[in-house]
Amino acid sequence: MNQPALNRMPSDAEVVATPAVIEVRDLITHYGTRKILHGINLDIRQGEIMVIMGGSGSGKSTLLNALLGLLRPTSGAVRILSQDLNAISDVERTKLRQKMGVAFQGGALFSSMNVLENIMLPLREHTRLDRSTMQIMARMKMQVVNLAGFERLMPAELSGGMIKRAALARAIVMDPRILFCDEPSAGLDPVVSSAIDDLILSLRDAMGMSIVVVTHELESAFKIADRICVLDKGHILTIGTVDEVRNSKNERIQNLLNRRTEAEILDPDEYLKRLTAAGA
Amino acid sequence: MRERVGDHMERMGRSAVAGIAEFGLGAVLFAQSIYWIIIGHRRAQPVRLDAAIARCMEVGIHAVPIITLMSLTIGIMLAIQGIYSLRVFGAEEQVVLGIGMSVVREFGPLITGILVAGRTGSSLAARIGTMRISQEIDALSVMGINPVRYIVAPALISMVVMVPVLTFWSSIVMLTGAGWYIGIDLGMSAAAYIDRLTEIVKIGDVWHGLGKSVLFGILITLVGVINGTLVSGGAEGVGKMTTRSVVISICAIIVTDMIFAFIATRS
Ligand SMILES: Nc1ncnc2c1ncn2[C@@H]1O[C@H](COP(=O)(O)OP(=O)(O)OP(=O)(O)O)[C@@H](O)[C@H]1O
Ligand SMILES: [Mg+2]
Numbered sequence: 031m032n033q034p035a036l037n038r039m040p041s042d043a044e045v046v047a048t049p050a051v052i053e054v055r056d057l058i059t060h061y062g063t064r065k066i067l068h069g070i071n072l073d074i075r076q077g078e079i080m081v082i083m084g085g086s087g088s089g090k091s092t093l094l095n096a097l098l099g100l101l102r103p104t105s106g107a108v109r110i111l112s113q114d115l116n117a118i119s120d121v122e123r124t125k126l127r128q129k130m131g132v133a134f135q136g137g138a139l140f141s142s143m144n145v146l147e148n149i150m151l152p153l154r155e156h157t158r159l160d161r162s163t164m165q166i167m168a169r170m171k172m173q174v175v176n177l178a179g180f181e182r183l184m185p186a187e188l189s190g191g192m193i194k195r196a197a198l199a200r201a202i203v204m205d206p207r208i209l210f211c212d213e214p215s216a217g218l219d220p221v222v223s224s225a226i227d228d229l230i231l232s233l234r235d236a237m238g239m240s241i242v243v244v245t246h247e248l249e250s251a252f253k254i255a256d257r258i259c260v261l262d263k264g265h266i267l268t269i270g271t272v273d274e275v276r277n278s279k280n281e282r283i284q285n286l287l288n289r290r291t292e293a294e295i296l297d298p299d300e301y302l303k304r305l306t307a308a309g310a
Numbered sequence: 311m312r313e314r315v316g317d318h319m320e321r322m323g324r325s326a327v328a329g330i331a332e333f334g335l336g337a338v339l340f341a342q343s344i345y346w347i348i349i350g351h352r353r354a355q356p357v358r359l360d361a362a363i364a365r366c367m368e369v370g371i372h373a374v375p376i377i378t379l380m381s382l383t384i385g386i387m388l389a390i391q392g393i394y395s396l397r398v399f400g401a402e403e404q405v406v407l408g409i410g411m412s413v414v415r416e417f418g419p420l421i422t423g424i425l426v427a428g429r430t431g432s433s434l435a436a437r438i439g440t441m442r443i444s445q446e447i448d449a450l451s452v453m454g455i456n457p458v459r460y461i462v463a464p465a466l467i468s469m470v471v472m473v474p475v476l477t478f479w480s481s482i483v484m485l486t487g488a489g490w491y492i493g494i495d496l497g498m499s500a501a502a503y504i505d506r507l508t509e510i511v512k513i514g515d516v517w518h519g520l521g522k523s524v525l526f527g528i529l530i531t532l533v534g535v536i537n538g539t540l541v542s543g544g545a546e547g548v549g550k551m552t553t554r555s556v557v558i559s560i561c562a563i564i565v566t567d568m569i570f571a572f573i574a575t576r577s
Contacts, residue, residue, distance in 0.1 A: 098452050121353065127454035138449035141440075152453050155355065155460075 048075040051208055051240045052097065057106035059096055066092045068264045069106070074208075079234055079241045081251045084261030085286060090244045091135075093261065094212055097242065098132060099123065111207065128156055131201030135212040137193035139185040139200070145172070146181035149200045156204065171199040175229060191222040195229070202233065209233065209241045215250045227253050248287060252276070260286065332540075336532040339458060343466045346459035355456065357463040365468030369430045370475060377425055381480040384421060385487025388413065392488075393495055402496055406506040409488045414515045415574075418481030420567055423526035426473055427559040431534040434465055435555035438538025439548040447539075466531045473527030474520045481519065522570050526563050533559040 052074040059067045066089050074080045084090050095101035097108055099115040108115045113126055139148045149168040153159060159167070172178050175195040180188070188196060194214055201209055214230065215223035227250050233239050245251050251258060251272075258275045260267040260283055267283055268275060275283065350356040392405040438461065441447050450457045489503045498506075537555035541547045 095448075098448075100448050100451060124355070124454040124456075127452055130452060132449065132452045134445045134449055136444055138445040140446055140449075141444075151455075155453065155455050 048077065050074060051076050051111055052242070053107075053109040054097070055107045055109070057093075057096060057108065058104045059092055059101060060104050061092075065104075066264050067096070067103075070264075070266055072259060072266065072269065074240060074242060076240055077234065077238050078256040079230065079243060079254050081255035081258045082242065082244045082261060083246060083248075083251055083258055083286070086246070087263075088261040089264045090246075090261055091212065092264075094210060094242070094244050098130070098210065099127075128152075128204055129207045130210065131204065131206035131208070132210045133194065133197040133201040133212065133214060135216070137185070137197040139188075139193060139196055141185050144182050144184050145177065145188070145196050148185070148196060149203050152200065152204050168199075168203060171203050172196075174202070174233075175199045176225070191218050191226070194218065194226060198226070198229065202237070202239075205237065207240065209239045211241065211243045211245075213245055213247075214243060215245065215247055223247070223250060224253075230254050262286070332536055335536055335539075339462055339532055339535055340466075340528065342458045343463040346456065346463045347467065350459055350463075355459060357459055357467070361460075361464040362467040365464050366472050368433075369426065369468045370472035373426065373429055373472075373476060374479070376429070377422060377476055377480050378483050380421055380425060381418075381483035382487040384417060385409075385413070385484035385489075386491045388417070388484070389488040389491035389495070393492070403498075405492060405496075406498075406503065407510050410485070410507050410510040411515060413484045413488070414481050414511050414519050416519075416567070416571070417484060419477050419519045419523040419526060420563065421484075422473060422477040422480045422523060423530065423563040423567075424560055426469070426476065426527070427530045427533075427563060428556055430469070431530040431559045432552045432556045434531065434534030435538040435541075436548055436552045438535055439541030439551050442539060442541055443544060443548065462531070462535050465535070466528065469527035469531045470524055473530075474523045477520060477523035478516075481516075518570075518574060522567065525566060525570075529562045529566065530559045533562060 050073040052072070054070050054072040057067055057070040057072075058065065070093060072080075082090050082093060092101065096103050097110075097115075099108070102116060107117075110126060111129060113122065115123065115126070118126065139145070140151070143151070146165065146168055149171060150164050153164040153167060157164070169178065169181065172181065175198050177192060177195050177199060180192065180196075185193065185196070198211070198214070201211075209230075211230065215226045218226070230241060230243065231254055234241055243251075243254065255272050257269060257271055259269045260275060262282055267280060268278060270278070276287070278284065346355070347357050388409050389405065392408050393402050396402050396405055396408075438447070441461075447457050450460055485507065489498075489500065489507075492498050492503060493500060534555050537551040537558070541551045
């Protein structure tokens with residue numbers, strides 16, 4: 031690794047010096063006629079772990095899909111490694127996607143293949159390695175995520191935590207520059223979830239990956255994030271370090287941190303007042 | 311009242327537009343599949359032959375028992391019915407004429423098409439629908455693996471290969487079943503039956519049936535894939551679109567068959 035190792039809280043000078051691997055500019059997306067993202071601007075830098083947080087329905091998955099090029103934005107740009115995801119040709123996009131790894135929320139493992147075949151699939155489709163080499167590489171990644179010995183199991187035979195780890199292994203099998211994780215620790219027991227957090231941290235440290243994590247688990251977010259981006263109703267409330275977000279005076283952020291959003295949504299009058307107050 | 315008519319018109323208009331959109335989607339999927347089959351190698355992203363062969367097993371070999379059973383039954387049924395109606399004119403001996411033509415040109419392709427639509431078309435829709443919901447399709451895309459190349463093209467190849475093969479088999483079984491009953495009822499010998507058949511059924515009729523079955527195979531695949539991609543909302547959505555895919559592909563097969571019959575008997 032020839033890029034400088036980032037410590038947990040990079041100094042300002044370092045931050046400016048690190049190039050952005052993902053640049054999002056004025057991103058607006060719609061589902062039908064409903065505007066979901068209202069002009070998102072976001073930079074994700076080389077070697078950092080960016081956590082995208084926000085309440086349910088705030089647009090986290092939508093943003094992630096736009097970053098992955100699965101959802102075409104109405105306007106605005108997403109540049110990944112300096113290439114505009116929606117302007118490049120199919121061939122270039124295919125090449126670019128080999129530098130991106132994605133661990134989906136539900137794992138998205140192919141149910142007709144066993145774990146090893148799942149993890150080998152990107153290698154099989156994009157490299158000319160022979161089968162035994164591919165198997166060795168896949169097994170190495172399985173070791174990384176602590177799944178060694180489960181090669182022959184089918185996805186249906188895995189537990190929730192194993193599915194997430196297998197999905198992670200598949201996401202990193204091509205040694206991507208950027209890793210995306212959707213809710214990597216949601217719905218897991220605290221021990222397993224903490225193990226996955228450690229895994230994500232070690233991936234960044236050992237392989238220098240830039241990592242984007244979507245989560246609503248506060249504890250996990252505070253543990254792994256270099257910076258946190260807080261989404262609310264399709265707007266970015268704030269982007270900052272863990273401490274900046276934790277100490278923010280913004281009421282909506284504090285509500286989110288204290289899990290008060292749900293109560294708020296249940297009370298329509300209060301909710302309306304907040305809305306108009308925020309607009310003023 | 312006028313409002314309600316307006317509503318109704320609007321709904322009809324909207325479903326017509328949706329129908330046309332689905333038709334267009336089918337054309338695009340077909341064109342893309344052909345593109346990947348031809349160009350895939352040059353882009354180092356070939357359509358996997360092993361996947362296509364695996365699909366062929368699934369589409370073809372596993373369908374043989376049910377198609378054999380149905381074809382045998384229908385062959386016998388055709389013979390019974392044919393002899394019964396021709397007896398009115400005292401022309402039972404002509405039963406081979408009617409059966410030979412209609413089996414090879416119509417019943418073989420049609421029965422095979424309907425059975426494959428029920429078996430394979432539905433499972434294709436269900437498979438793709440499930441893959442969509444579990445984000446497996448998204449996973450393919452972000453891995454740089456084109457889903458059309460990876461899923462649709464092998465399915466299309468397997469159907470284009472196997473539906474004609476099954477149709478051929480189905481026609482042979484049907485004719486065998488019919489011949490067996492004719493032999494019993496009219497005392498016609500097997501040799502005489504085959505003689506009559508080869509006299510009546512021309513090679514062009516066989517090609518007509520097989521050509522049509524290729525078209526059915528393409529239709530079933532595209533309808534299955536489209537309904538799979540339109541799945542939304544969980545397991546219930548998968549069930550709904552699976553059913554829809556069977557209904558639509560059987561309708562498409564029958565309408566295409568009618569158009570084919572009309573054109574073919576004209577020229
Ligand atoms: N396929 C879709 N079609 C229409 N609207 C959608 C679709 N997907 C999401 N939306 C809408 O977009 C908004 C943002 O949804 P999104 O899934 O991005 O939220 P989220 O932040 O990921 O929430 P969660 O934490 O619950 O996953 C929601 O209001 C949702 O209703
Ligand atoms: Mg989400």
